[in-house]
Amino acid sequence: MLIRKDICVGCGRCHPYCPAEAISFEELKSAVDQEKCYECGTCLRSQICPVEAIEESPNVYEYPRALRKYFSDPNATNALTGIAGRVTEESKTNDVTNRVGPGQVGIAIEVGRPTIGMDLTDVQKITRAMAKAGITAIEPENPFNDLIQDHKTGDLKPELMSERVLSAIMEIKVERSQLLYPSYAERGGQRSAKRLLRGCHYPPRTGVDDSRRSASDHSGRRIYLASQCQKQPGPG
């Protein structure tokens, strides 16, 4: 995004709308830091500018900058998949598509949300780790596939390294039997996929009053629920 300096009146109303905190004052006018901006378009969509000084960058649909738009703006339709948003329709339509069938588990690893975004160099750390673990098959329709130069090493295309996006999601599918790593099982005993689906995927915490856990525990609304649920009588 960019703000036209010849039109901007420097009111600053657009500043709080930017999730990337990329808008600031420069010589009494608002300006967008092009490095920080991930082209989500929130400032433009909010229609907060009284003089309509906010515009899309002229190069926003040029590769590789366009990736910022596709991976950050929920309204942008990805040119590769034809789907608005960052990934495929994934499990939301699984009852119809049966992409993840019985005995399988779909896994989505996301980087960037909530809100802070990330550089694609951060994503490469994860793709390399996945490749090292032998996970090289990302869902075929996931646009992330197109960013990877070498699936065997997990290296992304070098020209993307300077790009920054709000989020990227790597979707994979595994057999349920492949879900556990030996070290995990060794550490926590036989913690099966069945238990995972019940939401008790972390060892029970000891010495903590569950009724006092609140939003500050970002690591698991589901974990909280599972422990809470056991205390409450079921319906009827």
Place this chain on the structure above:
Amino acid sequence: MTHSLHREGTIDSLEKDYALFIYPARGFNYEGSEPKLRRLAELLYTQSPANMIVSSLRRNLYSGVPREEILASIKDGAKIYCVFNSREQLKKALIRIKEMNEGISVMVSGLIDRVREIASEVGLNPHTINLSLGIQGRTDRIPPSDIRQFTTMCGHGMVSPKLVRDVIRRIKAGKLDFWEGSVILAGPCSCGIYNPARSQELLKDLVPLYTVNRL
């Protein structure tokens, strides 16, 4: 996956927050889905959702766009996103959706035990279950939890933490009331599952705890 899984808050607060999505599947029931989606959207409008958006127009309930215009915008493949304030409202909506049996995927997101209860009560057996394993890594870089209660209500992360703080400041300065502040926060959310009613309650709790240095 759905980012409604990342909604945060206390149990009491999240018990008043259920997101519902209707998704046609590309290559399966995408073509010819327009009349089915329109019927479902009309139905959902009658079920008093706290917020709702149709992906073909992306204007929420509080945008001032007439309902007829939103319904007229629906075309093949449009997605419907809405959020309910209570399990009873969600339950009523699900009963009606089940009766209509349009053959389009329906996804409900909320406290998993409550959603399971509701599904059981209306005679639905969930086909697929999504769970979030939480946020890992440099969690010190994300906004504090009280602000995340607001920002995570937009799954796409379009509600900026800075906007939440700005709304708090304007409420404290007497320039906005709680509801007006909530509607402003719902504005950037183009997926339509930002729950302004829950946001209003959260603001009532949060605003007294903040001090501001610039009015």
